[in-house]
Ligand code: HEC
Ligand code: HEC
Ligand code: HEC
Ligand code: HEC
């Protein structure tokens with residue numbers, strides 16, 4: 001929902017301001033999304049303090065494999081060190097999209113297109129967006145124009161980083177006080193133009209979309225979150241910018257020392273991982289870190305996503321849940337890693353087929369060489385064995401491009417995180433229709449992706465499933481899933497009573513199951529353990545509002561504003577609550593702070609008029625009204641009445 005639409009147009013006289021609910025929905029969903037994204041970065045810390053049941057041991061220490069650099073004590077050294085001896089690999093990789101997954105704006109400025117043909121500026125729903133180069137920096141701005149094209153406000157932010165190699169596009173990041181936000185403006189390579197960032201057309205949050213650690217762990221080499229926050233990071237923000245060598249090869253310190261000491265060339269080097277030498281499960285895990293989207297990714301008990309090391313199984317760190325294949329149209333909304341195991345090539349080759357059978361990691365084939373390149377890959381298996389049963393003349397019509405017929409691009413999919421190329425490798429992909437049938441109410445609509453593999457932590461699979469179900473229940477608003485989740489979570493919490501992720505999930509389940517007082521008590525208990533946990537506070541505040549505990553809610557919102565003064569949601573809610581208590585001066589200050597952060601907020605503008613009126617500041621109220629009505633002329637009648 002656009003924030004312009006958030007102001008209520010009720011005719012009620014301005015008594016104590018009604019506590020408006022519209023922004024809530026968005027925030028509640030955001031809270032949940034955040035919880036999902038945050039748990040990974042948070043859980044390790046809690047364990048340190050709260051451990052009172054034996055945890056599954058750290059696989060980096062206990063795993064019985066030959067690689068020495070899976071050990072958590074082996075240090076990362078950074079790409080520059082690898083490049084000293086592997087210069088040609090490093091050069092090639094720097095041209096691969098993964099080698100440019102995160103870029104400094106200053107490095108690509110000369111290649112940016114700021115022309116009118118590239119739609120700079122462009123307009124959307126009454127706002128104008130500009131991209132402007134100033135010396136070595138890049139600025140994005142949002143301008144609100146009134147009916148006469150006069151500027152109502154202009155908000156401009158410097159953008160420092162580009163998320164995305166711009167193979168398909170690029171999103172831009174704003175960094176302020178250690179917090180990272182996404183700009184509303186993105187670059188679209190295919191269309192060669194600027195436009196609203198993905199997702200902003202349905203929900204324009206202006207410059208206020210937090211970029212979470214989860215995004216950055218897949219899109220950059222390494223970040224370290226500030227504990228309990230949504231989008232605040234320790235300095236330096238990026239440790240290695242784009243995805244680096246050690247994400248696929250593991251930490252390099254031992255290897256560098258070994259090679260520096262001129263090790264014997266005959267002995268196998270177990271100080272560094274070469275994915276090509278791994279067995280299929282471990283080989284696939286390297287890519288699945290980031291390419292296996294699944295439906296939900298739950299950090300395993302006591303583990304953190306960033307603990308994963310190449311050479312170890314991914315499911316020791318992350319439980320990935322997918323929808324069962326009969327419930328989804330496999331062409332839609334799933335990643336390459338979800339699709340590949342469905343192919344006959346994968347099933348019948350007993351895992352010989354892996355991502356790296358077809359993809360050379362340190363360089364991508366050029367456009368002219370693509371057809372031949374991938375044909376060679378297919379023929380590495382299909383020349384000797386089963387070959388194409390379509391006649392050669394017919395295949396020649398498309399240059400015998402195996403991929404064009406068996407792995408076509410799904411042109412309707414331009415959604416980030418879904419495969420464009422059909423990785424199911426079917427005989428006739430076009431005729432393979434959706435098989436969707438709605439799940440029965442007592443049916444669990446998720447499957448553990450790695451269910452066929454040996455899992456030493458299998459006794460926690462139900463715990464992971466419980467957490468996944470709870471989150472899915474809330475995201476998709478399916479209370480019956482919450483009922484399925486509850487016994488799983490309760491059983492697990494008996495065994496591991498201090499598992500914060502299960503507790504968070506149980507709170508959701510209780511809330512959705514109608515036991516709201518119980519959920520609220522639990523939430524407050526969780527907050528005692530982590531009083532400055534941003535998402536827990538948001539959720540507590542939401543529960544307090546729904547239960548009518550406005551005094552509690554005020555405390556929560558005050559704390560939220562204190563720990564994150566840069567999110568207008570918190571400031572606006574605080575202003576609403578204060579005005580509810582007729583504390584007009586502090587309410588005005590909070591509403592003004594919100595407006596400064598996000599001048600598009602109509603709820604803040606409305607509160608400002610009201611507060612000025614209540615404080616007897618008629619002239620300021622008039623000015624604020626004039627500005628407000630340029631955004632929302634439909635509200636004129638109501639607002640005029642406040643002045644009577
Ligand atoms: C002091 C020089 C040196 C440095 C620094 C160095 N390597 Fe190597 N590396 C070598 C040599 C020599 C070999 C063996 C010959 C070869 O395969 O090129 C090797 C082999 C490898 C292999 C193949 C191993 C196998 O089993 O097939 C990988 C992968 C690798 N290095 C990655 C890295 C990464 C990643 C870094 C940075 C963390 C790095 N190297 C830093 C010298 C170095
Ligand atoms: C599990 C890993 C993972 C997470 C988490 C993730 N991404 Fe991605 N993202 C990817 C991969 C892999 C691709 C490339 C996929 C492809 O091309 O099929 C991608 C593609 C994208 C693209 C398109 C880039 C382009 O050049 O077209 C954008 C934009 C994007 N992600 C933004 C985000 C944001 C914002 C978040 C956080 C809300 C996020 N991603 C979270 C793995 C991830
Ligand atoms: C996205 C994963 C990924 C990243 C990032 C990556 N590699 Fe590799 N690397 C691989 C894979 C997979 C192989 C095995 C390729 C094969 O033989 O099919 C490999 C092989 C190698 C080898 C041995 C074989 C060869 O081609 O010489 C070296 C050395 C190496 N990588 C160095 C590096 C360095 C240095 C970097 C960083 C500049 C890097 N890699 C980044 C995945 C990656
Ligand atoms: C650290 C996360 C990460 C890991 C590990 C990783 N990828 Fe990626 N990969 C990405 C992201 C993010 C992109 C999108 C890059 C972009 O265009 O900005 C991507 C893009 C790609 C692309 C698309 C390149 C193109 O031409 O558009 C291929 C192919 C790919 N990865 C294959 C692999 C394979 C194979 C592995 C395992 C050896 C692997 N990746 C490991 C995150 C990762």
Ligand code: HEC
Pocket residue numbers: 344345346348349352353354357374377378379380381382386402403406407425426427
């Ligand atoms: C690692 C080896 C390997 C590679 C590489 C490979 N395949 Fe296969 N593929 C197989 C095997 C094994 C089968 C099953 C053959 C059988 O049923 O006897 C198969 C089956 C198929 C089928 C029949 C699918 C079905 O549903 O019955 C098609 C079509 C196919 N492959 C196309 C391709 C194309 C196109 C490529 C390249 C893009 C490719 N394969 C690459 C091993 C491979």
Ligand code: HEC
Pocket residue numbers: 287291336337338340353354355356357358359370374377403407418419420421422423425
């Ligand atoms: C049988 C060959 C084959 C295998 C195996 C394979 N890919 Fe691909 N992949 C392709 C082809 C062909 C393309 C399209 C390339 C293009 O058009 O430039 C592609 C494209 C991609 C892209 C770019 C986005 C898209 O969907 O077009 C990504 C990312 C990717 N593959 C990741 C992976 C990962 C991760 C795996 C392992 C789970 C994998 N691929 C396995 C052949 C393969």
Ligand code: HEC
Pocket residue numbers: 375378379382386387388389390394395396398399400401402403404405406427428
């Ligand atoms: C013009 C589209 C087209 C091209 C190009 C093409 N195929 Fe096919 N392929 C088909 C069709 C259609 C069938 C099913 C034909 C039939 O009914 O027997 C098929 C069947 C197959 C089968 C299954 C054979 C069987 O007996 O089950 C394999 C394997 C296969 N193709 C591999 C390939 C490979 C490898 C290439 C590239 C060298 C390729 N195809 C190129 C359209 C194509």
